[in-house]
Amino acid sequence: MYHTRLSNFPSILLLINGSVQLLVELKADDSHPLHRAIVLSPEFHLPPLEHMSLIGSCNGFICLLNNYYTKNHSVYMNNPLLGEYFKVKLPEWERNVCHVAYGFCFRKAFGQYKILRLVIRKFRWDLPKVAELEVYTVGVDKKWRNVGEVPCPDHLRESFDNVNVNGVVHWLENCTSIYSFNIGTEEVKPLPTPPGLKTASWYLTLAELGNCLCLSDNSHSQYVDIWRMKEYGVAESWTKYCILKDSIQLDIRNDRFDLGKW
Secondary structure (H helix, E strand, O other): OOOOOOOOOOOEEEEEEEEEEEEEEEEEEEEOOOEEEEEEOOOOOOOOOOOOOEEEEEEEEEEEOOOOOOOEEEEEEEEOOOOEEEOOOOOOOOOOOEEEEEEEEEEEOOOOEEEEEEEOOOOOOOOOEEEEEEOOOOOOOOOEEEEEEEEEOOOOOEOOEEEEEEEEEEEEEOOEEEEEEEEOOOOOOEEOOOOOOOOOOEEEEEEEEEOOEEEEEEEOOOEEEEEEOOOOOHHHHEEEEEEHHHHOOOOOOOOOOOOOHH
């Protein structure tokens, strides 16, 4: 993530066992120009909470989830540079709710932060799995707004793929379906997937690269396919790049190649 308010340096969140522990800033050490080191400066402030997990980060703010595996979990908005945070009021937990997941996004044109909440209710196994999408605009809404039913993302945990491209949030439903949420209009629409893609969804990862929507396919043992949508929304613009795993240096290679972490 980048802090655009007071710093131009990128920062990383350090997690231990899935829980947020520390936020550090990456700075170049110019004292040795031939061997520029990266200095970790843990000068930021996170809420004094246990069992924090990351929902997302946008424009210098972090959205955190605390005690997710209980019905009394809580969501916090945090400005780590100033050490300021506040608790977001959540709807009361209903008895027929079996799962919730969160997303976080930023509407640049209006300077608005929005928190997304997918609510999955108890369902019959012979029915399509759908979720209710609720939206909360920070500093504007007094309560969460239900904007309708949406296809449920695959492998849903505490947060879902909230890959932001051109002011639109994206997630995978399965290997044949990508869905988008327009942050401005709050409309949900399907997007075309790469032609002929039949890979199981647990091998696929959505990401943003060069302001383009990308999809990595890690189903092969020797290489990884990277699909890039060069022209947004145009199915024919999907372009495939093949990267040999042996070409990735060993100290950063991961058997579960994840484009979103590069």
